[in-house]
Amino acid sequence: MVAGILVATTASDPRPSQSVLELAHAMLAQERKVAYVRPFFERSDPDSDPAVRRMRELLGGDPRRARAALCVSEADRLIAEGFQDEVQRRCMRLVDPLVAEGAVVLVEVPGRQDRVGSTALETAAALAQNLGFSVAAHVEDADGGPDELLSRAESVVSDLHRAGAVVGAVLFTGASGVLSEAEAGSSPALGGLAAVRMLPAVLPEDGAAGQKAVRGADAGLASAVEALLGSEQPGTTALRFLHDLAARAASGRRRIVLPEGEDPRILRATSALRRMDVCDLVLLGNRNEVHQLAAAEGVELDGVEVVDPGDCERRERYARRHAVLRAHKGAGLEHSLELMGRRAYFGTIMMVHLGEADGMVSGAAHTTADTIRPALEVVRTDPGVSIVSSVFLMLVANRVLVFGDCAVNPEPTAEHLVDIAYASALTARRFGVEQRVALLSYSSGTSGAGASVDKVRTAVALLREKHPELTVDGPLQYDAAVNPGIAASKYPGSEVAGEATVMVFPSLDAGNIGYKAVQQCSGAVAIGPILQGLDQPINDLSRGCTVQDVVNTVLITAVQAQTRPAVPVRRSEVVGP
Secondary structure, eight states: SEEEEEEEEEOOOOSOOHHHHHHHHHHHHHTOOEEEEEEEEEEGGGGOOOHOOOOHHTTTTGGGGGEEEEHHHHHHHHHTTOOEEEEHHHHHHHHHHHHHOOEEEEEEEEOOOOOSSHHHHHHHHHHHHHTOOOEEEEEEEEEEEEHHHHHHHHHHHHHHHTTOOOEEEEEEEEOOSOHHHHHHTTTTTTTSSSSSEESSSSOSSSHHHHHSSSSSOHHHHHHHHHHHHHHHOOOOOOOHHHHHHHHHHHHOOOEEEEEEETOOOHHHHHHHHHTTTTTTEEESSSSHHHHHHHHTOOOOOOOOOEEEETTTHHHHHHHHHHHHTTTTGGHHHHHHHTTTSSSIIIIIIIIITTOOSSSSEOOOOSOOHHHHHHHHOOOOOTTSSSSSSEEEEEEEETTTEEEEEESSSSOOOHHHHHHHHHHHHHHHHHHHHOEEEEEESSSSTOOOSSSSHHHHHHHHHHHHHHHHSSEEEEEEOOHHHHHHHHHHSSTTSSTTTTSOEEEEEHHHHHHHHHHHHHHHHOEEEEEEEEEESSOOOOOOOOTOOOOOHHHHHHHHHHHHHSSOOOOOOOGGGGOOO
């Protein structure tokens, strides 16, 4: 069930629409805990917004349960500056605590806010998807008779559907007696909806009167409420996943080291993470150069620790420890001192390994090998796996998929595929993705033959034997893994086919090409590569990474680090600009 209803209205009145009042009253009559959020309002003070005031009166005067997110002028400014997602995040930050308190949340997006996003309906649809709410389309009578009203309703519903919203009902006002539910139900665009409800045209002038005037939960409206709240969950959007990821990172604050402190992307990502206030950051680099570049980029580093790898005391201390760790390989102090001049060694082996940071993110200016090699020297692998591998979290079409291995192992054996699949399933679970594991190939089931297919078949058998708790199948072609219709013809009867969430590719060629193809052709957000199999969180970046890629990977690393005790932050070492 969904946790709330978003009412997308064509009304331009700043007061709450009659449909919202009716819905709120109906749910109160059902003894539900109800809250109201108006995402956009005209005045600088949300308490002065008429809709918020009236709904607050209806809900017993509780200011926590009738609130507004941000004024239109502020939303306009954020959008003009390229922060469209921030508008949605602020709404989510307001709604989420109400849902956590067990309230059914009514969110109303008025039709006149065309300035917020492309159109009001697109904004409403995007917000409904990010919140996971169903949509009630509220359509006002335009004094043109039932045909015009029906046409208007069909247009609104079609626009919402095209924008990806799950529409559960159409609510009419101002049309009593001119359009019946049967007439609305005969429309191809509206007939499939769970409920189409006629509402009265009278809109009371104040909240107290409104409380008396609305009819309450008669059978038809109660049925509409049940249909709206019983709608299928729309899925997880990329923005919702990232929003929840940031919330998880903030809930157990960790300290992450970024070795490439003189890279402008790293500095801008540091600024973004600092604003989000989700983790503590350590930048490696020459202090003067880092602060000069930060100033040139307009980045403030108050509260961010900057550590110079050339610091003699640290470098010698780390080198002595490294020499001990690698003595069995013949490493001497002089060699270890030379290695400590390399950022990845300094950050990975010493800061993370010695417990002076909880995790590390590197690779904006270094290769994957540069990031992984130091970790493999002293960081152990997780129990149950013998190799380090990688996955990408693919945020696509309101779902999250896990793709592995796409960055580390060129030609994994069947045994390696078992470890990759197991580690990928653990990563999926850690980030809230259901674990249905598909081992991919160019053949589904027994339809093909060849060394690669045989390797996958062997891996599936070994995986089932070694990890019977996993839901796994293969070999599967990608289309049979993700498309239920194709799965029904190519691989019927499988628990995984058509519903797979964890995709294990047979080689690095396939994995790397596969994730990039999905990313570029579908617009999916790809987070990674996330290294897995290490017992400490160290992650790699692409040298072509964006600022958002850095932010996402730091958030992932911070959440991974929460499985271990937090490193205490020595505030005396935090250096301002």
